[in-house]
Amino acid sequence: MSLSKTTYRIVFFASLIWCLSIIAPPIAVHFGAVRLADFIYGFFSRICHQLDSHSLHLFDAKLAVCARCAAIYYGFFVSVILYLLFLRKTRTGAVTDVIIQSPRRLLLSILPILLDVGLSELGVHESTLVTRVMSGVIFGIALPFILIPPAEEALKELRLKLSLSFLGEIRHAE
């Protein structure tokens, strides 16, 4: 298992920008940039219910997404950092390979969320901010192990196609 710097940088910076956008609205409200905050809240409203009671707050204003979604995205970001450390630690990446080769097992990481939502809807257990955050973090941490390896493969494929077409153009010019 190898990981190119380009793939890692793309995933790292994309998730960093995403996570910063989530905490941007409360910071914007705090500094009086209400229009900017409204714009970001509006953007994220398409992917999250943004219920105040289900959200984490900063400077007395809710984040751009609910607690569960925020936990997934921040879990993902932390896991992206851990992923690199994990690869370096194992050197050969053998352990990571074992995890990656069983993506279906990793989909089990969604189970805590399903249980939290399902049992809460059935009235068996009460979903709280803590359970939402915990179940979200578990899923978020698992995601990079599913997403980064195929993203790496896709980029390799793209590079190969580009270099082949470049070589073809050179030959054509000759």
Next chain:
Amino acid sequence: MQNRPTKFLASLYGGIVIATISSVPGLNLINCFCCAGIMLGGLFAVFIYSRQLTSEMLPLSAGDGVLLGALSGVIAAFLSLLLHLVVYALFGNIAERIIYEIARSILDATNVPPEASQMFEQVFREALERGLTPLVLFFSLIQDLILYTLFGLLGGLIGYAIFKKGTQQIQPASPAP
């Protein structure tokens, strides 16, 4: 090696799944869970495409997953706009009205100060009266294009991780003689 089937048809199916989930009021709440509906569409497109591949064809690659997912997202953004217009023409501002009713019942059940309740009424009334304008539709399309393509792509990658057969590695091209 046989020619592989076109990716457009599988992407269209994925796009239909995304647009349907995202545009039908009530069903679109699935997207409240980190765009699960959008990712499902990308994943569905990869599933359909992987079923079309035979043993005589090149196997499914990660690039296919990315392309299928992203293309599903782009198709879904335009389909979604179309569906929104149809739903709006048939039922009016139904989604906003549902949200209004839910929020109203929550406010009635709790002891909210009358000023806050009035402010809520005013904001919602304005939103309901405003309806769909070309500018709203344009920004909606731009937002959908960004979100659907991004999350469709992620769905495509997850789909590839699930539906790929065995481990495939891309071999570097051999140097020209």
